[in-house]
Amino acid sequence: MSEPEDNDGLDEGGARRIRPTLLIALATVLILVCCGGGAVSFFMDAANNTVTYDSGCGNGQMVDVAAKLPNHRELSPEQVRNAAIIVRVGQDMKVPPRGWVIAIATALQESSLHNLPNLGKRNDHDSLGLFQQRPSTGWGTPAQIMDPQYASRKFYEKLLTVNGWETMSLTRAAQRVQRSAYPNAYAKHEELASTVVNSLTGGAARAVGNQVQQQCVSANQITASGWTAPVNGKVGSGFRTASRPTHQGVDLMVPKGTVIHAAAAGQVIQARCQAHLANGTEWGCWRDGSPSVLGCGWYVDIRHANGIVTRYCHMVKQPSVVIGQSVAPGQEIGFSGSTGHSSGPHVHFETHINNDGSKNGAVDPVQFMQRMGAPLGVEP
Amino acid sequence: MRTVLRLLSTRYGIALILVVIVLAIVGVGRTILDSSGQSSPNDALGPSVAPVETTPEPFSSLGDDGLDEPASAAPSLSKGAADVTTVATRFAKAWLRKPGITGEQWRAGLKPDASPDLMTELADTDPSDVPASTITGPIALENIGQDAKARVPADGGAIVLELQVFSGRWQVTSLDWEAA
Numbered sequence: 001m002s003e004p005e006d007n008d009g010l011d012e013g014g015a016r017r018i019r020p021t022l023l024i025a026l027a028t029v030l031i032l033v034c035c036g037g038g039a040v041s042f043f044m045d046a047a048n049n050t051v052t053y054d055s056g057c058g059n060g061q062m063v064d065v066a067a068k069l070p071n072h073r074e075l076s077p078e079q080v081r082n083a084a085i086i087v088r089v090g091q092d093m094k095v096p097p098r099g100w101v102i103a104i105a106t107a108l109q110e111s112s113l114h115n116l117p118n119l120g121k122r123n124d125h126d127s128l129g130l131f132q133q134r135p136s137t138g139w140g141t142p143a144q145i146m147d148p149q150y151a152s153r154k155f156y157e158k159l160l161t162v163n164g165w166e167t168m169s170l171t172r173a174a175q176r177v178q179r180s181a182y183p184n185a186y187a188k189h190e191e192l193a194s195t196v197v198n199s200l201t202g203g204a205a206r207a208v209g210n211q212v213q214q215q216c217v218s219a220n221q222i223t224a225s226g227w228t229a230p231v232n233g234k235v236g237s238g239f240r241t242a243s244r245p246t247h248q249g250v251d252l253m254v255p256k257g258t259v260i261h262a263a264a265a266g267q268v269i270q271a272r273c274q275a276h277l278a279n280g281t282e283w284g285c286w287r288d289g290s291p292s293v294l295g296c297g298w299y300v301d302i303r304h305a306n307g308i309v310t311r312y313c314h315m316v317k318q319p320s321v322v323i324g325q326s327v328a329p330g331q332e333i334g335f336s337g338s339t340g341h342s343s344g345p346h347v348h349f350e351t352h353i354n355n356d357g358s359k360n361g362a363v364d365p366v367q368f369m370q371r372m373g374a375p376l377g378v379e380p
Numbered sequence: 381m382r383t384v385l386r387l388l389s390t391r392y393g394i395a396l397i398l399v400v401i402v403l404a405i406v407g408v409g410r411t412i413l414d415s416s417g418q419s420s421p422n423d424a425l426g427p428s429v430a431p432v433e434t435t436p437e438p439f440s441s442l443g444d445d446g447l448d449e450p451a452s453a454a455p456s457l458s459k460g461a462a463d464v465t466t467v468a469t470r471f472a473k474a475w476l477r478k479p480g481i482t483g484e485q486w487r488a489g490l491k492p493d494a495s496p497d498l499m500t501e502l503a504d505t506d507p508s509d510v511p512a513s514t515i516t517g518p519i520a521l522e523n524i525g526q527d528a529k530a531r532v533p534a535d536g537g538a539i540v541l542e543l544q545v546f547s548g549r550w551q552v553t554s555l556d557w558e559a560a
Contacts, residue, residue, distance in 0.1 A: 124509070124511065171501075176504075179506065180509065181475075181510040181557070182556050183498070183505070184554040244444070246443055247443070247444055248444060248446045248447075267542065267553050269526065269527050274448060294448040295447065303527070303542075311446070311447065313445065314445070323526070323544060324497070324544045324551055324553050325497060341444070341445045341448070342445055359446075
Protein backbone atom coordinates (compact mmCIF):
# COMPACT_ATOMS: atom_id res chain seq x y z
CA MET A 1 0.00 0.00 0.00
CA SER A 2 2.84 2.34 0.73
CA GLU A 3 4.91 1.79 -2.48
CA PRO A 4 3.18 4.29 -4.77
CA GLU A 5 3.49 7.03 -2.19
CA ASP A 6 7.27 6.62 -1.96
CA ASN A 7 7.78 8.80 -5.04
CA ASP A 8 5.13 11.35 -4.26
CA GLY A 9 7.40 13.95 -2.70
CA LEU A 10 5.67 17.18 -1.71
CA ASP A 11 3.30 17.18 -4.58
CA GLU A 12 -0.07 16.89 -2.81
CA GLY A 13 -2.76 15.92 -5.32
CA GLY A 14 -6.51 16.10 -4.67
CA ALA A 15 -6.82 12.34 -4.92
CA ARG A 16 -4.28 11.85 -2.17
CA ARG A 17 -6.25 13.96 0.32
CA ILE A 18 -8.80 11.21 0.65
CA ARG A 19 -6.18 8.66 1.59
CA PRO A 20 -5.87 9.35 5.37
CA THR A 21 -9.62 9.26 5.79
CA LEU A 22 -9.80 6.11 3.74
CA LEU A 23 -7.06 4.49 5.80
CA ILE A 24 -8.72 5.32 9.09
CA ALA A 25 -12.07 4.09 7.80
CA LEU A 26 -10.43 0.85 6.74
CA ALA A 27 -8.72 0.45 10.10
CA THR A 28 -11.96 1.13 11.95
CA VAL A 29 -13.81 -1.46 9.89
CA LEU A 30 -11.03 -3.95 10.50
CA ILE A 31 -11.07 -3.36 14.26
CA LEU A 32 -14.85 -3.68 14.39
CA VAL A 33 -14.87 -6.86 12.34
CA CYS A 34 -12.12 -8.68 14.12
CA CYS A 35 -12.58 -7.51 17.70
CA GLY A 36 -16.15 -6.16 17.85
CA GLY A 37 -17.30 -8.59 20.53
CA GLY A 38 -14.15 -8.12 22.51
CA ALA A 39 -14.49 -4.36 22.34
CA VAL A 40 -17.94 -4.52 23.90
CA SER A 41 -16.90 -6.80 26.72
CA PHE A 42 -13.85 -4.58 27.18
CA PHE A 43 -16.02 -1.90 28.68
CA MET A 44 -18.88 -3.88 30.15
CA ASP A 45 -18.81 -5.80 33.38
CA ALA A 46 -21.93 -7.69 32.49
CA ALA A 47 -20.50 -9.29 29.41
CA ASN A 48 -17.72 -10.84 31.45
CA ASN A 49 -20.18 -13.11 33.22
CA THR A 50 -21.70 -15.76 31.05
CA VAL A 51 -25.43 -15.73 31.51
CA THR A 52 -27.07 -18.96 30.52
CA TYR A 53 -30.79 -19.36 30.04
CA ASP A 54 -30.93 -21.79 32.91
CA SER A 55 -29.54 -19.40 35.48
CA GLY A 56 -31.81 -16.42 34.82
CA CYS A 57 -34.41 -15.04 37.18
CA GLY A 58 -37.21 -14.49 34.69
CA ASN A 59 -37.19 -12.82 31.30
CA GLY A 60 -40.05 -10.47 32.17
CA GLN A 61 -42.00 -11.54 29.11
CA MET A 62 -45.61 -12.64 28.94
CA VAL A 63 -45.92 -16.35 28.23
CA ASP A 64 -47.43 -16.90 24.79
CA VAL A 65 -49.63 -19.96 25.26
CA ALA A 66 -50.12 -20.34 21.50
CA ALA A 67 -46.39 -20.45 20.80
CA LYS A 68 -44.20 -23.55 20.76
CA LEU A 69 -43.52 -24.35 24.40
CA PRO A 70 -40.45 -25.99 25.92
CA ASN A 71 -40.35 -29.77 26.17
CA HIS A 72 -40.39 -31.20 29.65
CA ARG A 73 -39.04 -34.54 30.72
CA GLU A 74 -41.80 -35.28 33.21
CA LEU A 75 -44.75 -33.62 31.50
CA SER A 76 -46.62 -34.03 28.22
CA PRO A 77 -47.09 -31.06 25.84
CA GLU A 78 -50.71 -30.83 26.98
CA GLN A 79 -49.65 -30.53 30.63
CA VAL A 80 -47.04 -27.89 29.77
CA ARG A 81 -49.69 -25.99 27.77
CA ASN A 82 -52.01 -25.97 30.79
CA ALA A 83 -49.13 -24.77 32.99
CA ALA A 84 -48.46 -21.99 30.49
CA ILE A 85 -52.10 -20.91 30.67
CA ILE A 86 -51.91 -20.81 34.47
CA VAL A 87 -48.75 -18.66 34.37
CA ARG A 88 -50.16 -16.35 31.73
CA VAL A 89 -53.39 -15.74 33.65
CA GLY A 90 -51.24 -14.96 36.72
CA GLN A 91 -49.17 -12.53 34.68
CA ASP A 92 -52.27 -10.83 33.30
CA MET A 93 -53.62 -10.47 36.84
CA LYS A 94 -50.27 -9.06 38.08
CA VAL A 95 -49.88 -11.92 40.55
CA PRO A 96 -46.19 -12.21 41.59
CA PRO A 97 -44.35 -15.41 40.54
CA ARG A 98 -44.78 -17.15 43.93
CA GLY A 99 -48.47 -17.34 43.02
CA TRP A 100 -47.71 -19.09 39.70
CA VAL A 101 -45.69 -21.75 41.52
CA ILE A 102 -48.48 -22.26 44.07
CA ALA A 103 -51.12 -22.48 41.31
CA ILE A 104 -49.16 -25.01 39.25
CA ALA A 105 -48.32 -27.14 42.29
CA THR A 106 -52.01 -27.13 43.19
CA ALA A 107 -53.03 -28.16 39.69
CA LEU A 108 -50.36 -30.89 39.71
CA GLN A 109 -51.95 -32.32 42.84
CA GLU A 110 -55.59 -31.87 41.81
CA SER A 111 -55.49 -32.90 38.15
CA SER A 112 -51.84 -33.62 37.20
CA LEU A 113 -52.30 -30.51 35.01
CA HIS A 114 -55.00 -32.21 32.92
CA ASN A 115 -58.24 -30.35 32.28
CA LEU A 116 -60.33 -33.16 33.77
CA PRO A 117 -63.98 -33.61 32.72
CA ASN A 118 -66.44 -35.42 34.96
CA LEU A 119 -65.02 -38.92 35.40
CA GLY A 120 -68.38 -40.49 36.24
CA LYS A 121 -68.31 -42.86 39.18
CA ARG A 122 -64.63 -42.15 39.86
CA ASN A 123 -65.25 -38.42 40.08
CA ASP A 124 -64.89 -36.69 43.44
CA HIS A 125 -68.31 -35.08 43.98
CA ASP A 126 -68.84 -32.61 41.12
CA SER A 127 -65.19 -31.49 40.91
CA LEU A 128 -63.97 -30.44 37.48
CA GLY A 129 -61.00 -29.09 35.60
CA LEU A 130 -57.40 -28.21 36.41
CA PHE A 131 -58.07 -27.29 40.03
CA GLN A 132 -60.97 -29.69 40.63
CA GLN A 133 -63.31 -26.83 41.45
CA ARG A 134 -66.95 -27.61 42.26
CA PRO A 135 -69.99 -25.92 40.69
CA SER A 136 -72.01 -26.79 43.79
CA THR A 137 -69.73 -24.78 46.07
CA GLY A 138 -69.87 -21.63 43.99
CA TRP A 139 -66.80 -21.90 41.75
CA GLY A 140 -68.84 -21.40 38.54
CA THR A 141 -70.83 -23.34 35.99
CA PRO A 142 -69.37 -26.64 34.71
CA ALA A 143 -68.65 -24.97 31.35
CA GLN A 144 -66.82 -22.09 33.02
CA ILE A 145 -64.73 -24.36 35.25
CA MET A 146 -63.74 -26.47 32.23
CA ASP A 147 -62.20 -23.33 30.70
CA PRO A 148 -58.57 -23.39 32.00
CA GLN A 149 -58.35 -19.60 31.85
CA TYR A 150 -61.47 -19.17 33.95
CA ALA A 151 -60.41 -21.87 36.41
CA SER A 152 -56.96 -20.30 36.85
CA ARG A 153 -58.44 -16.87 37.38
CA LYS A 154 -60.80 -18.19 40.06
CA PHE A 155 -57.89 -19.90 41.79
CA TYR A 156 -55.81 -16.71 41.87
CA GLU A 157 -58.79 -14.59 42.99
CA LYS A 158 -59.25 -16.90 45.97
CA LEU A 159 -55.50 -17.09 46.69
CA LEU A 160 -55.21 -13.29 46.77
CA THR A 161 -57.82 -13.14 49.52
CA VAL A 162 -55.64 -15.31 51.80
CA ASN A 163 -53.87 -13.02 54.23
CA GLY A 164 -50.08 -13.43 53.94
CA TRP A 165 -50.19 -16.04 51.16
CA GLU A 166 -46.87 -14.80 49.71
CA THR A 167 -44.93 -15.69 52.83
CA MET A 168 -46.60 -18.88 54.03
CA SER A 169 -45.60 -22.38 53.02
CA LEU A 170 -46.91 -23.45 49.63
CA THR A 171 -48.93 -26.30 51.07
CA ARG A 172 -50.61 -23.98 53.58
CA ALA A 173 -51.46 -21.34 50.96
CA ALA A 174 -52.85 -23.99 48.60
CA GLN A 175 -54.82 -25.60 51.42
CA ARG A 176 -56.41 -22.26 52.34
CA VAL A 177 -57.88 -22.16 48.82
CA GLN A 178 -58.60 -25.85 48.26
CA ARG A 179 -59.60 -27.05 51.76
CA SER A 180 -58.46 -30.57 51.00
CA ALA A 181 -58.96 -33.52 53.34
CA TYR A 182 -55.19 -34.20 53.11
CA PRO A 183 -53.60 -30.78 53.52
CA ASN A 184 -49.93 -31.74 53.12
CA ALA A 185 -50.42 -32.97 49.56
CA TYR A 186 -49.20 -29.84 47.78
CA ALA A 187 -45.67 -29.46 49.16
CA LYS A 188 -44.26 -32.38 47.18
CA HIS A 189 -45.13 -30.61 43.90
CA GLU A 190 -43.31 -27.37 44.74
CA GLU A 191 -40.08 -28.47 43.07
CA LEU A 192 -41.65 -29.64 39.80
CA ALA A 193 -43.91 -26.57 39.70
CA SER A 194 -40.82 -24.37 40.08
CA THR A 195 -39.04 -26.22 37.27
CA VAL A 196 -42.02 -25.71 34.96
CA VAL A 197 -42.27 -22.01 35.82
CA ASN A 198 -38.52 -21.64 35.20
CA SER A 199 -38.70 -23.28 31.79
CA LEU A 200 -41.67 -21.14 30.69
CA THR A 201 -40.36 -17.81 31.95
CA GLY A 202 -36.58 -17.92 31.85
CA GLY A 203 -36.25 -18.65 35.55
CA ALA A 204 -39.01 -16.66 37.27
CA ALA A 205 -39.20 -19.24 40.09
CA ARG A 206 -35.69 -18.08 41.04
CA ALA A 207 -36.87 -14.46 41.17
CA VAL A 208 -38.08 -12.71 44.31
CA GLY A 209 -41.38 -14.47 45.03
CA ASN A 210 -43.56 -11.64 46.21
CA GLN A 211 -42.86 -8.89 43.71
CA VAL A 212 -44.19 -8.60 40.18
CA GLN A 213 -40.94 -7.09 38.89
CA GLN A 214 -38.68 -10.09 38.24
CA GLN A 215 -35.32 -9.89 39.91
CA CYS A 216 -32.86 -12.35 41.43
CA VAL A 217 -32.97 -12.62 45.22
CA SER A 218 -30.51 -10.76 47.38
CA ALA A 219 -29.96 -11.43 51.06
CA ASN A 220 -33.11 -12.11 53.13
CA GLN A 221 -35.37 -12.39 50.10
CA ILE A 222 -37.30 -15.54 49.27
CA THR A 223 -37.48 -17.02 45.78
CA ALA A 224 -40.78 -17.83 44.09
CA SER A 225 -39.78 -21.48 44.53
CA GLY A 226 -39.77 -20.87 48.28
CA TRP A 227 -36.04 -20.85 49.18
CA THR A 228 -33.79 -18.36 50.95
CA ALA A 229 -30.27 -18.29 52.37
CA PRO A 230 -30.46 -18.91 56.16
CA VAL A 231 -28.16 -15.97 56.93
CA ASN A 232 -26.32 -13.59 54.68
CA GLY A 233 -22.75 -14.33 55.62
CA LYS A 234 -19.77 -15.38 53.60
CA VAL A 235 -18.93 -19.03 53.26
CA GLY A 236 -15.99 -19.60 55.60
CA SER A 237 -15.12 -23.26 55.34
CA GLY A 238 -16.60 -25.23 52.49
CA PHE A 239 -18.09 -28.71 52.25
CA ARG A 240 -15.62 -31.60 52.72
CA THR A 241 -12.53 -29.54 51.93
CA ALA A 242 -9.02 -30.95 51.76
CA SER A 243 -8.21 -29.66 55.24
CA ARG A 244 -11.60 -30.70 56.67
CA PRO A 245 -12.69 -33.82 54.74
CA THR A 246 -15.31 -34.69 57.38
CA HIS A 247 -16.91 -31.24 57.28
CA GLN A 248 -20.45 -32.19 56.24
CA GLY A 249 -21.69 -28.65 55.68
CA VAL A 250 -20.50 -25.08 55.28
CA ASP A 251 -19.62 -22.47 57.90
CA LEU A 252 -21.42 -19.17 57.31
CA MET A 253 -19.61 -16.25 58.87
CA VAL A 254 -21.96 -14.04 60.87
CA PRO A 255 -21.64 -12.29 64.23
CA LYS A 256 -23.20 -13.76 67.36
CA GLY A 257 -26.93 -13.09 67.62
CA THR A 258 -27.71 -12.97 63.89
CA VAL A 259 -31.22 -14.21 63.02
CA ILE A 260 -31.18 -17.60 61.28
CA HIS A 261 -33.99 -18.22 58.78
CA ALA A 262 -35.52 -21.51 57.68
CA ALA A 263 -34.14 -22.14 54.17
CA ALA A 264 -37.57 -23.35 53.03
CA ALA A 265 -40.92 -24.48 54.39
CA GLY A 266 -41.02 -27.73 56.33
CA GLN A 267 -41.43 -29.48 59.66
CA VAL A 268 -39.03 -29.01 62.54
CA ILE A 269 -37.82 -32.55 63.32
CA GLN A 270 -35.05 -31.64 65.76
CA ALA A 271 -34.45 -28.67 68.06
CA ARG A 272 -32.09 -29.38 70.93
CA CYS A 273 -28.65 -29.02 72.47
CA GLN A 274 -25.79 -31.37 71.64
CA ALA A 275 -22.53 -30.51 73.43
CA HIS A 276 -20.39 -32.99 75.33
CA LEU A 277 -16.75 -33.83 75.89
CA ALA A 278 -15.06 -36.76 74.20
CA ASN A 279 -15.42 -38.81 77.40
CA GLY A 280 -19.18 -38.25 77.31
CA THR A 281 -19.32 -35.59 80.03
CA GLU A 282 -22.13 -33.14 79.31
CA TRP A 283 -20.88 -29.63 78.52
CA GLY A 284 -24.19 -27.92 77.89
CA CYS A 285 -25.28 -25.08 75.63
CA TRP A 286 -25.67 -22.40 78.30
CA ARG A 287 -22.07 -21.40 77.54
CA ASP A 288 -19.96 -21.24 74.40
CA GLY A 289 -18.32 -24.44 73.26
CA SER A 290 -14.75 -24.95 72.14
CA PRO A 291 -12.79 -27.19 69.78
CA SER A 292 -12.60 -29.79 72.56
CA VAL A 293 -16.40 -29.93 72.91
CA LEU A 294 -18.23 -32.28 70.51
CA GLY A 295 -21.57 -31.70 68.79
CA CYS A 296 -23.74 -29.14 67.05
CA GLY A 297 -24.57 -27.09 70.16
CA TRP A 298 -28.09 -25.69 69.98
CA TYR A 299 -29.32 -26.87 66.60
CA VAL A 300 -32.40 -27.34 64.42
CA ASP A 301 -33.18 -29.92 61.74
CA ILE A 302 -35.98 -29.16 59.28
CA ARG A 303 -37.52 -31.74 56.97
CA HIS A 304 -38.70 -30.29 53.66
CA ALA A 305 -40.68 -31.91 50.85
CA ASN A 306 -39.11 -34.60 48.66
CA GLY A 307 -36.71 -35.95 51.27
CA ILE A 308 -34.67 -32.77 51.79
CA VAL A 309 -33.38 -32.03 55.31
CA THR A 310 -31.51 -28.87 56.41
CA ARG A 311 -29.49 -28.42 59.63
CA TYR A 312 -28.43 -25.24 61.47
CA CYS A 313 -25.82 -25.57 64.26
CA HIS A 314 -24.14 -23.61 67.10
CA MET A 315 -27.07 -21.32 67.98
CA VAL A 316 -26.44 -18.96 70.87
CA LYS A 317 -29.54 -20.02 72.79
CA GLN A 318 -32.50 -22.37 72.63
CA PRO A 319 -34.00 -22.28 69.11
CA SER A 320 -37.11 -20.19 68.44
CA VAL A 321 -38.96 -23.25 67.09
CA VAL A 322 -39.96 -26.57 68.64
CA ILE A 323 -40.12 -30.11 67.29
CA GLY A 324 -43.29 -30.82 65.33
CA GLN A 325 -43.77 -27.20 64.32
CA SER A 326 -44.40 -26.24 60.68
CA VAL A 327 -42.21 -23.40 59.45
CA ALA A 328 -42.70 -21.04 56.53
CA PRO A 329 -39.86 -20.18 54.12
CA GLY A 330 -37.54 -17.69 55.80
CA GLN A 331 -39.16 -18.00 59.23
CA GLU A 332 -36.89 -17.15 62.17
CA ILE A 333 -35.68 -20.38 63.78
CA GLY A 334 -32.95 -19.10 66.12
CA PHE A 335 -29.86 -16.90 66.56
CA SER A 336 -26.27 -17.62 65.64
CA GLY A 337 -23.67 -18.34 68.28
CA SER A 338 -20.79 -20.60 69.19
CA THR A 339 -22.24 -23.48 71.22
CA GLY A 340 -20.92 -27.01 70.77
CA HIS A 341 -17.83 -27.85 68.71
CA SER A 342 -16.98 -24.28 67.72
CA SER A 343 -14.18 -21.79 68.20
CA GLY A 344 -16.12 -18.66 67.26
CA PRO A 345 -19.55 -17.44 66.16
CA HIS A 346 -20.78 -18.89 62.89
CA VAL A 347 -23.64 -20.95 61.48
CA HIS A 348 -22.75 -24.49 60.44
CA PHE A 349 -25.32 -25.22 57.71
CA GLU A 350 -25.98 -28.63 56.16
CA THR A 351 -28.23 -29.78 53.33
CA HIS A 352 -29.27 -33.44 53.03
CA ILE A 353 -31.17 -35.48 50.48
CA ASN A 354 -32.98 -38.85 50.58
CA ASN A 355 -34.49 -37.97 53.96
CA ASP A 356 -31.10 -38.90 55.44
CA GLY A 357 -29.82 -36.50 58.09
CA SER A 358 -26.60 -38.47 58.55
CA LYS A 359 -23.38 -37.75 56.71
CA ASN A 360 -24.47 -40.23 54.01
CA GLY A 361 -27.23 -37.88 52.90
CA ALA A 362 -25.18 -34.66 53.04
CA VAL A 363 -24.64 -32.70 49.82
CA ASP A 364 -22.66 -29.50 49.18
CA PRO A 365 -24.85 -26.63 50.46
CA VAL A 366 -23.22 -24.11 48.11
CA GLN A 367 -24.23 -26.08 45.01
CA PHE A 368 -27.56 -27.12 46.48
CA MET A 369 -28.64 -23.59 47.40
CA GLN A 370 -27.46 -22.24 44.07
CA ARG A 371 -29.68 -24.78 42.33
CA MET A 372 -32.61 -23.68 44.50
CA GLY A 373 -32.03 -20.07 43.38
CA ALA A 374 -30.99 -18.86 46.84
CA PRO A 375 -27.18 -18.79 46.68
CA LEU A 376 -25.14 -18.62 49.87
CA GLY A 377 -22.61 -15.88 50.53
CA VAL A 378 -24.53 -13.08 48.80
CA GLU A 379 -23.84 -9.67 50.28
CA PRO A 380 -26.84 -7.55 51.27
CA MET B 381 6.79 3.17 5.69
CA ARG B 382 7.45 6.90 5.70
CA THR B 383 3.89 7.49 4.58
CA VAL B 384 2.57 5.48 7.51
CA LEU B 385 4.62 7.59 9.90
CA ARG B 386 3.40 10.75 8.21
CA LEU B 387 -0.18 9.56 8.44
CA LEU B 388 0.27 8.88 12.13
CA SER B 389 1.33 12.45 12.67
CA THR B 390 -1.88 13.82 11.10
CA ARG B 391 -4.69 14.56 13.53
CA TYR B 392 -6.44 11.36 12.44
CA GLY B 393 -3.31 9.46 13.21
CA ILE B 394 -2.96 11.05 16.62
CA ALA B 395 -6.61 10.25 17.34
CA LEU B 396 -5.97 6.63 16.42
CA ILE B 397 -2.90 6.47 18.67
CA LEU B 398 -4.91 7.93 21.56
CA VAL B 399 -7.66 5.33 21.03
CA VAL B 400 -5.08 2.53 21.08
CA ILE B 401 -3.55 3.89 24.30
CA VAL B 402 -6.97 4.13 26.00
CA LEU B 403 -7.85 0.58 24.97
CA ALA B 404 -4.51 -0.68 26.24
CA ILE B 405 -4.87 0.99 29.63
CA VAL B 406 -8.47 -0.20 30.10
CA GLY B 407 -7.47 -3.69 29.01
CA VAL B 408 -4.55 -3.98 31.39
CA GLY B 409 -6.58 -2.50 34.22
CA ARG B 410 -9.43 -4.91 33.67
CA THR B 411 -7.20 -7.94 33.52
CA ILE B 412 -5.66 -7.06 36.85
CA LEU B 413 -9.04 -6.32 38.45
CA ASP B 414 -10.55 -9.53 37.15
CA SER B 415 -7.75 -11.66 38.49
CA SER B 416 -8.37 -10.21 41.95
CA GLY B 417 -11.89 -11.67 41.77
CA GLN B 418 -13.87 -8.46 42.06
CA SER B 419 -16.84 -9.50 39.99
CA SER B 420 -20.24 -8.63 41.34
CA PRO B 421 -22.73 -11.48 41.68
CA ASN B 422 -25.55 -9.39 40.29
CA ASP B 423 -25.28 -7.20 37.25
CA ALA B 424 -27.21 -5.44 34.57
CA LEU B 425 -27.78 -8.43 32.31
CA GLY B 426 -28.93 -10.83 34.98
CA PRO B 427 -27.48 -13.24 37.44
CA SER B 428 -24.18 -14.88 37.11
CA VAL B 429 -23.70 -18.19 38.74
CA ALA B 430 -20.43 -16.94 40.09
CA PRO B 431 -18.35 -19.12 42.34
CA VAL B 432 -19.11 -18.25 45.93
CA GLU B 433 -16.32 -16.35 47.55
CA THR B 434 -14.66 -18.37 50.24
CA THR B 435 -12.68 -16.63 52.91
CA PRO B 436 -9.62 -18.46 54.21
CA GLU B 437 -10.77 -21.35 56.38
CA PRO B 438 -11.28 -19.81 59.80
CA PHE B 439 -11.99 -23.08 61.56
CA SER B 440 -9.58 -25.34 59.72
CA SER B 441 -8.53 -26.93 63.00
CA LEU B 442 -12.13 -27.79 63.88
CA GLY B 443 -12.67 -30.78 61.59
CA ASP B 444 -16.30 -31.79 61.79
CA ASP B 445 -18.23 -29.14 63.70
CA GLY B 446 -21.56 -30.70 62.76
CA LEU B 447 -23.59 -33.36 64.47
CA ASP B 448 -21.75 -35.84 66.62
CA GLU B 449 -23.27 -38.97 65.08
CA PRO B 450 -25.14 -41.02 65.91
CA ALA B 451 -27.47 -38.58 67.60
CA SER B 452 -29.56 -40.38 70.20
CA ALA B 453 -32.34 -42.12 68.31
CA ALA B 454 -34.63 -43.61 70.94
CA PRO B 455 -37.84 -41.57 71.15
CA SER B 456 -38.33 -40.07 74.58
CA LEU B 457 -41.93 -41.09 75.24
CA SER B 458 -43.79 -40.26 78.40
CA LYS B 459 -44.81 -43.18 80.55
CA GLY B 460 -47.92 -44.84 79.14
CA ALA B 461 -47.78 -43.01 75.77
CA ALA B 462 -49.03 -45.06 72.81
CA ASP B 463 -46.55 -46.47 70.29
CA VAL B 464 -46.29 -45.16 66.75
CA THR B 465 -48.40 -47.94 65.17
CA THR B 466 -51.26 -47.36 67.58
CA VAL B 467 -51.24 -43.60 67.02
CA ALA B 468 -51.05 -43.85 63.21
CA THR B 469 -53.80 -46.46 63.03
CA ARG B 470 -56.08 -44.56 65.41
CA PHE B 471 -55.60 -41.33 63.45
CA ALA B 472 -56.22 -43.03 60.08
CA LYS B 473 -59.47 -44.59 61.35
CA ALA B 474 -60.68 -41.26 62.69
CA TRP B 475 -59.90 -39.64 59.32
CA LEU B 476 -62.00 -42.05 57.19
CA ARG B 477 -65.22 -40.81 55.61
CA LYS B 478 -68.28 -41.61 57.72
CA PRO B 479 -71.86 -40.86 56.68
CA GLY B 480 -73.47 -37.94 58.44
CA ILE B 481 -70.47 -36.85 60.51
CA THR B 482 -70.11 -33.10 61.05
CA GLY B 483 -66.83 -31.23 60.64
CA GLU B 484 -66.65 -30.63 64.39
CA GLN B 485 -67.17 -34.31 65.24
CA TRP B 486 -64.59 -35.35 62.66
CA ARG B 487 -61.96 -32.89 63.93
CA ALA B 488 -62.60 -33.93 67.53
CA GLY B 489 -61.70 -37.49 66.54
CA LEU B 490 -58.43 -36.41 64.89
CA LYS B 491 -57.26 -33.93 67.49
CA PRO B 492 -55.83 -36.29 70.16
CA ASP B 493 -53.20 -37.62 67.73
CA ALA B 494 -52.57 -34.62 65.46
CA SER B 495 -50.08 -31.79 65.91
CA PRO B 496 -51.58 -28.34 66.52
CA ASP B 497 -50.30 -27.18 63.11
CA LEU B 498 -52.00 -30.06 61.32
CA MET B 499 -55.30 -29.28 63.07
CA THR B 500 -55.01 -25.68 61.84
CA GLU B 501 -54.72 -26.97 58.28
CA LEU B 502 -57.85 -29.08 58.67
CA ALA B 503 -59.96 -26.26 60.14
CA ASP B 504 -61.97 -25.63 56.94
CA THR B 505 -62.09 -29.18 55.58
CA ASP B 506 -65.42 -30.83 54.79
CA PRO B 507 -65.16 -34.45 56.06
CA SER B 508 -67.28 -35.66 53.13
CA ASP B 509 -64.25 -34.85 50.93
CA VAL B 510 -62.25 -37.69 52.51
CA PRO B 511 -61.61 -40.09 49.61
CA ALA B 512 -61.58 -43.36 51.64
CA SER B 513 -63.98 -45.13 53.96
CA THR B 514 -62.20 -48.35 55.00
CA ILE B 515 -58.72 -49.49 55.86
CA THR B 516 -57.79 -52.45 53.71
CA GLY B 517 -54.46 -53.75 54.96
CA PRO B 518 -51.71 -53.60 57.53
CA ILE B 519 -49.87 -50.35 58.27
CA ALA B 520 -46.32 -49.98 56.93
CA LEU B 521 -43.76 -47.92 58.88
CA GLU B 522 -40.37 -46.58 57.90
CA ASN B 523 -37.58 -44.48 59.40
CA ILE B 524 -38.54 -44.88 63.04
CA GLY B 525 -36.42 -42.70 65.31
CA GLN B 526 -37.71 -39.45 66.65
CA ASP B 527 -39.91 -39.36 63.56
CA ALA B 528 -41.56 -41.90 61.29
CA LYS B 529 -43.52 -42.24 58.08
CA ALA B 530 -46.60 -44.47 57.95
CA ARG B 531 -48.59 -45.77 55.00
CA VAL B 532 -52.06 -47.06 55.69
CA PRO B 533 -53.72 -48.84 52.74
CA ALA B 534 -57.38 -47.89 52.26
CA ASP B 535 -60.03 -48.26 49.59
CA GLY B 536 -58.82 -46.34 46.56
CA GLY B 537 -55.27 -45.62 47.74
CA ALA B 538 -53.09 -45.14 50.79
CA ILE B 539 -53.07 -42.66 53.66
CA VAL B 540 -49.54 -41.27 54.07
CA LEU B 541 -48.70 -39.93 57.51
CA GLU B 542 -45.63 -38.37 59.07
CA LEU B 543 -45.31 -38.66 62.82
CA GLN B 544 -42.94 -37.16 65.36
CA VAL B 545 -42.32 -37.56 69.05
CA PHE B 546 -42.82 -34.35 70.94
CA SER B 547 -44.37 -33.40 74.25
CA GLY B 548 -43.64 -37.00 75.20
CA ARG B 549 -45.88 -38.69 72.66
CA TRP B 550 -46.20 -39.56 68.98
CA GLN B 551 -48.15 -36.96 66.99
CA VAL B 552 -49.20 -36.87 63.34
CA THR B 553 -47.60 -33.78 61.73
CA SER B 554 -48.35 -34.41 58.06
CA LEU B 555 -51.28 -35.99 56.20
CA ASP B 556 -51.29 -36.92 52.53
CA TRP B 557 -53.17 -39.32 50.26
CA GLU B 558 -51.84 -41.43 47.41
CA ALA B 559 -54.61 -42.41 45.02
CA ALA B 560 -54.22 -45.92 43.66
